[in-house]
Amino acid sequence: MDSRKLYNRIAVLRSERGMSRKELAEKIGVNFQTVGYLEREEYNPSLDLAFRIAEVFGLPIEYIFSISPMKPMSEEIYGLKK
DSSP states (O other), rough: OOOOOEEEOHHHHHTTTTTTTHHHHHHHHHHHHHHHHHHTTTOOOHHHHHHHHHHHHTTTTHHHSSOOOOOHHHHHOOOOOO
């Protein structure tokens, strides 16, 4: 069984949309605490849950989740580095 850490941008995307953990949890059908575990990268979502999250944000899964640490969005989009 592969237990690699899965990195994500859930907190950033949720914040951009002014969405609470509870609101996101209701949209994807989980407890709000699960959203917290996902955001802190303490829990890897099932494939089904990852698709539901991607659907809520209207983004491809690979924009939200990665098996390697994610660059800041400003760096990815604009090539800016800290």
